[in-house]
Amino acid sequence: MEALLATAIGVLTACGVFLILRARTFPVLLGLTLLSYAVNLFLFASGRLRLDAPPLIGAAASPTDPLPQALVLTAIVIGFGMTAYLAMLALRALAESGGDHVDAAEEP
């Protein structure tokens, strides 16, 4: 399971970084989303990976650490809000400059 999760995080990060380095706002937005998925998985894994251990006392013999799950929840909410704002900003740049280049510059 560790290998699978590590591979998933690695692939997501690589794709995210690749997309962020593009010069169009839409791929950059997608790249940031992928990167935030990778980060959320990573945060989740910081509480150690365990099967059949809900983060509730009494629900299992040994509960898992609830804190990383709370952190992930906070991170998801914040990341979602930020991404939505960036999408709005990109749309506004598209309307104002007529292109979707990240510099909002006119096409040469």
Place this chain on the structure above:
Amino acid sequence: MRNHLPILPILIPFAAALLQMADAQRTFQRAVGLLSTSLLLLVTGWLTLLADDGLLRVYALGDWPAPFGIVLVVDRLAAAMTLLSALLGCVALLYASSGFDERGRHFHPLFQFQLVGLNGAFLTGDLFNLFVFFEVMLLASYTLLAHGGGLARTRAGISYVVLNLLGSALFLIALGLLYGTLGTLNLADLAHRLTLPGHDPALARLAFALLIAVFALKAGLLPLSFWLPHTYTAAGAPVAALFAIMTKVGIVAILRVQAIALAPALPDLLDSWLTTLALATIVFAALGVLAAPRLRALAAWLVLLSAGSLLLTPAQASVQASAAALYYLGQSTLTGAGFFLLAGVIAEQRGAAADHFRSGPPPATWQKVAFLILAATAAGLPPFSGFIGKLMLLTALREVAAGPAIWSVLLAAGFLVMIALARDGCYLIWKHPATGEQTAAPTFAWQRATATLLLVTAGPLFALFARPLSDYAERAARQLHTPTAYLAGVLATPSAQAAPQGTR
């Protein structure tokens, strides 16, 4: 009431923002905003005086003791920084209340949320909570930056938002690593566990390096500072004035993490690279000051220059260097903000020439005097606070290994800034068309003139009260550099002692 004092700098602007969102009437919003910032000024001023007794005020949110719950920690540094942000907030809001806030909706609540984020980031003693307050501050700043509209602001906004989202991702990775290796995110508890055996030192080191990199992005250290000048240039005058303290959040965070967690356990983490990069930042910013085409851009480059000078100090880890940094931080923040507001009023006065350095109608006399005072302060000329700040920095950094390099770069940068300011001042003050196209001077809202003058007088006042201020800075630095007292203060709650280990 007295016990709840530490959380008031967060609650007051928060409540004001909620009130302002309930009623969108402009006069109501302005009244609530100004009331909130003046209240904030009183509370943070009182907090700063209280904190001077040297005791650590720890406020446990929800009364959960330290390593388990989130704590706010008020020491001299945190209190003084909230006072500085309240001061800046008060003045910038006064300026914005004369028409700038009408250029878009929701300016006032966002302004208050920015203050919530700033104060929270200075006060919190928990790294995840620091992340949350960073995001509150940044989200408000994204929208404030775009306030007023225009392609330049949108363009600056996209790169600013993308960069900061990347910074947040790195921040979260650092936090995940820290929690995975040390099992806590409370700064005091982290520092405590770093000194205990049983964790992977390489991973902890990597986590702290990532954390410092994120703070360096916010502070504008050289390879991560290309966003700063055009973002600050694009922002409206009062927004840019408030932004002048945002780079300082990163610097204070580096200073605090270095003093509390890194100095005892990983003292060599910042050694080899931070000072070099800070020197490169200073050179970069000084060249930028020379090349700036307008006063707003010049102010943005000056903000970067002061950030570079301040980043020289964390790697030294000495009380004297940190004290110099704190005094320099206070005066350079207010001077930078003053330049932004002055650029706003001068642009309005000169009409089409705006604040560009080219011939045009001359600014009013008080604006010329204000420019002179601010320029002398920024260039570090003797009677003003810039000189005292730079002198303190130079004295503190004389004995260190990189001393000669630091001295030459700081002095050369000061010389370049002086040349640039003298040249630009000539353009603004003397070069105007001889054929008198004397346009009638626009009538000023008193708020703008008052706000600008308040910040202009900060330089002379910092020089006049240099002794008490630098003494306070020294006491704050001494408190900052006694991590044992910090650890004891934060972790000495009964239940924390009952379960000293095994909280994983």
